[in-house]
Amino acid sequence: MTNGPLLFLGIFATLASSFWGLVLVPQLQLGGQEQVTNSATFGLYPQPRSGSAKQGAEIYRSLGCVECHSQQVRGLGNDMARDWGLRETVAQDYLGDYPVLLGSQRIGPDLANIGARQTNALTLLHHLFNPKLSAPGSIMPPYRFLFEEKRLKEDEKPSPEALVISTDQTRSEVLPRPEATALVDYLLSLRADAPLYEAPFLKPSTNAIGAVSTNTVEAGSTNAVATSNATPAAPLTVPPK
Amino acid sequence: MIASASSECSAAVTAGAVERRLAPSEIDVSCRGPLLLLFVSGLSWLVLGLLLALISSIKLHAPAFLADVPWLTFGRLRPAAMNAILYGFASQTAIGVSLWMMCRLGRTRLLFHTPLFLATALWNSGVLLGLLGILSGGSTGFEWLEMPRFVSPILFLAYALIGSCALVTFYVRAERSIYVSQWYLVAALFWFPWIYSAANMLLVFFPVRGVVQSIVNAWFTNNFLGLWLAPIGLGSIYYFIPKLSGRPLYSAQLAAFGFWTLALFTNWTGLTKLVGGPVPAWITSASIAANFLLVIPLLCAAINWHLTLRGLYWKAKSDATLRYIVFGAASYLAASVISILLGFREISGVTHLTFVEAAQVQLALFGFIAMALFGSLLYIIPRITQREWPSARTARLHFRCSVAGIILIFLSLAAGGILQGFGINNPSAPFLDVMKSTIPFIGISTLGQLLLVAGQMALLWDFVVLLREYAAPLRKTTLGWVMNSEIGKGEARS
Numbered sequence: 062m063t064n065g066p067l068l069f070l071g072i073f074a075t076l077a078s079s080f081w082g083l084v085l086v087p088q089l090q091l092g093g094q095e096q097v098t099n100s101a102t103f104g105l106y107p108q109p110r111s112g113s114a115k116q117g118a119e120i121y122r123s124l125g126c127v128e129c130h131s132q133q134v135r136g137l138g139n140d141m142a143r144d145w146g147l148r149e150t151v152a153q154d155y156l157g158d159y160p161v162l163l164g165s166q167r168i169g170p171d172l173a174n175i176g177a178r179q180t181n182a183l184t185l186l187h188h189l190f191n192p193k194l195s196a197p198g199s200i201m202p203p204y205r206f207l208f209e210e211k212r213l214k215e216d217e218k219p220s221p222e223a224l225v226i227s228t229d230q231t232r233s234e235v236l237p238r239p240e241a242t243a244l245v246d247y248l249l250s251l252r253a254d255a256p257l258y259e260a261p262f263l264k265p266s267t268n269a270i271g272a273v274s275t276n277t278v279e280a281g282s283t284n285a286v287a288t289s290n291a292t293p294a295a296p297l298t299v300p301p302k
Numbered sequence: 303m304i305a306s307a308s309s310e311c312s313a314a315v316t317a318g319a320v321e322r323r324l325a326p327s328e329i330d331v332s333c334r335g336p337l338l339l340l341f342v343s344g345l346s347w348l349v350l351g352l353l354l355a356l357i358s359s360i361k362l363h364a365p366a367f368l369a370d371v372p373w374l375t376f377g378r379l380r381p382a383a384m385n386a387i388l389y390g391f392a393s394q395t396a397i398g399v400s401l402w403m404m405c406r407l408g409r410t411r412l413l414f415h416t417p418l419f420l421a422t423a424l425w426n427s428g429v430l431l432g433l434l435g436i437l438s439g440g441s442t443g444f445e446w447l448e449m450p451r452f453v454s455p456i457l458f459l460a461y462a463l464i465g466s467c468a469l470v471t472f473y474v475r476a477e478r479s480i481y482v483s484q485w486y487l488v489a490a491l492f493w494f495p496w497i498y499s500a501a502n503m504l505l506v507f508f509p510v511r512g513v514v515q516s517i518v519n520a521w522f523t524n525n526f527l528g529l530w531l532a533p534i535g536l537g538s539i540y541y542f543i544p545k546l547s548g549r550p551l552y553s554a555q556l557a558a559f560g561f562w563t564l565a566l567f568t569n570w571t572g573l574t575k576l577v578g579g580p581v582p583a584w585i586t587s588a589s590i591a592a593n594f595l596l597v598i599p600l601l602c603a604a605i606n607w608h609l610t611l612r613g614l615y616w617k618a619k620s621d622a623t624l625r626y627i628v629f630g631a632a633s634y635l636a637a638s639v640i641s642i643l644l645g646f647r648e649i650s651g652v653t654h655l656t657f658v659e660a661a662q663v664q665l666a667l668f669g670f671i672a673m674a675l676f677g678s679l680l681y682i683i684p685r686i687t688q689r690e691w692p693s694a695r696t697a698r699l700h701f702r703c704s705v706a707g708i709i710l711i712f713l714s715l716a717a718g719g720i721l722q723g724f725g726i727n728n729p730s731a732p733f734l735d736v737m738k739s740t741i742p743f744i745g746i747s748t749l750g751q752l753l754l755v756a757g758q759m760a761l762l763w764d765f766v767v768l769l770r771e772y773a774a775p776l777r778k779t780t781l782g783w784v785m786n787s788e789i790g791k792g793e794a795r796s
Contacts, residue, residue: 065480071562072489076496076529079521079569084500087517087585088510123439125377137578137651142729150580152513160443160505161515163579167655167726168362170733192365200737202365206372 117247131164347390408475524572560602626677633669657719703757710750718743
């Protein structure tokens with residue numbers, strides 16, 4: 062082969078074919094998607110996230126949570142039997158996301174429906190602060206840098222949003238920084254659970270995701286804290302919501 | 303160039319010059335400055351990237367390790383390591399190797415030293431800023447495009463300079479016939495700016511909505527490996543196999559058929575990464591079909607290489623470069639077969655989103671691309687500096703460490719990933735138990751990472767020693783010149 066222009070033309074045409082087929086055509090097919098009516102609530106779906114959840118999405122992106130957590134319930138494999146969702150996730154579910162973080166690795170559980178599985182913000186905060194408290198042996202790193210430890214003055218009452226309060230002579234409490242609260246707001250907003258025309262529920266919806274779950278984090282229990290050496294002698298008081 | 307030996311005379315005529323043909327050593331020397339800079343920075347990024355990868359691998363079995371440093375959290379380390387390896391090492395070294403092959407095959411000197419130096423400096427500062435951006439939390443969130451948005455124009459500009467230099471070098475070649483390696487190089491040099499700019503435009507600057515982002519991202523990552531790094535790796539395999547075995551390539555027709563089928567099908571395979579995901583089924587189906595068709599170029603390459611080398615494999619024992627090239631070629635075949643297998647829905651139902659896919663990428667990236675590049679470096683560096691490698695022992699150590707590391711990483715991740723895939727698909731197995739069962743395998747892969755980085759450190763050390771030896775006479779003359787002029791000044795004053 063000695064014909065330079067012909068070589069160049071071929072090189073151009075091959076990539077042009079996939080750029081057309083795998084980039085432009087999908088954009089033509091999906092780029093014009095709009096919100097649809099949620100047949101369960103008669104509202105529009107997907108709803109835009111709250112301001113705090115939007116900030117949380119930025120924290121999620123910035124910390125690279127996607128390196129371990131996917132956000133997709135696949136039609137492949139056994140995701141639904143694992144209670145990761147009542148139905149497959151479809152393009153409609155990601156309409157408002159930027160960046161869309163489907164993930165390419167499941168070192169941690171799928172989070173497409175974490176907000177439906179786990180509705181308690183405090184449990185999620187505990188899990189971020191020290192995953193081993195709520196899930197002994199967890200391989201998730203602790204995100205202590207999203208929290209701050211505050212010394213309590215004498216007679217000062219612990220803040221209502223305090224996570225761990227130690228009542229011994231040091232008297233201190235652990236407070237979530239705004240980043241942690243925002244991240245948890247984002248996690249709570251993650252639920253792809255509107256029945257859609259293209260993705261109806263395959264399981265009876267009475268079996269709500271949050272009600273029965275085999276692999277979600279259990280609420281931080283006082284026992285777990287007492288036996289943990291991460292926070293020695295730190296009785297956990299769960300403040301009223 | 304061996305295949306085209308017959309047309310050398312006509313080439314001299316078409317070049318329109320009566321000047322004598324350039325000797326290979328003259329071409330090598332003309333490449334010296336820019337290539338040394340590209341190679342030494344490439345290897346430094348490789349060592350840094352592998353160190354980051356090692357820390358992130360340790361974190362998988364010891365999550366509390368360095369957990370309180372936000373800059374070194376797992377989710378930032380891993381993309382930083384990948385970006386250092388992909389942009390800092392692989393792309394940069396591949397560019398250097400292609401420039402050299404372009405000159406050798408086209409029988410021209412490497413011109414444009416100043417633009418090349420500038421572009422290399424720009425590229426390296428871009429990579430540095432990008433890594434700092436990722437580690438400080440500025441990741442874009444798109445796989446292999448994590449560097450913050452202000453970095454991609456820097457990298458693109460640097461590439462535009464280097465790529466134009468390479469293409470002009472190709473255009474003004476004295477040897478007019480075009481060898482197989484040049485097809486791959488020209489293609490890669492043209493494809494990279496397209497995929498890189500298109501992906502950045504559609505994801506970062508004027509983002510498309512919803513899952514189209516994931517589609518564009520999958521198209522980009524597949525093509526980054528398959529249409530940018532792999533063709534340069536293949537180019538060097540097609541260059542060195544005939545050259546070092548001393549036997550012309552078995553069939554140029556077969557190579558041409560392999561090239562065009564590879565160019566067409568690799569393009570379309572990207573979306574196997576989204577199998578079962580929230581995208582229209584036709585997209586993944588088209589990719590799965592293209593993925594299966596990759597068998598054709600794979601067989602073409604395997605047959606062509608084997609028939610060229612048949613009966614000459616023993617040469618790899620004494621020839622270090624050939625050893626690397628043969629290992630790289632074998633890894634290319636293995637990684638491609640695995641990638642074809644992982645495309646089938648029955649298999650991807652288990653392996654998708656597990657360590658198995660990471661294992662395949664590691665095999666393709668290190669086993670094939672990096673090893674082909676190392677082989678080329680081993681050949682090129684002594685020729686452009688006109689110095690021998692300081693230590694044959696280090697070179698052997700580098701080969702052994704690299705091979706052992708790559709095999710350990712690949713096998714352990716693949717085994718752990720299969721366990722992970724079956725475990726996740728079994729709803730009665732608690733998720734955490736599944737992940738704990740993979741930890742011993744992750745431990746073995748950390749060991750592999752350690753071996754790999756040790757080998758690369760040895761290579762970099764050797765390279766630095768060589769450079770110092772090379773620079774020593776230069777330093778002496780400079781020093782002597784400075785001192786002489788000092789003396790001269792003193793004499794003049796007195």
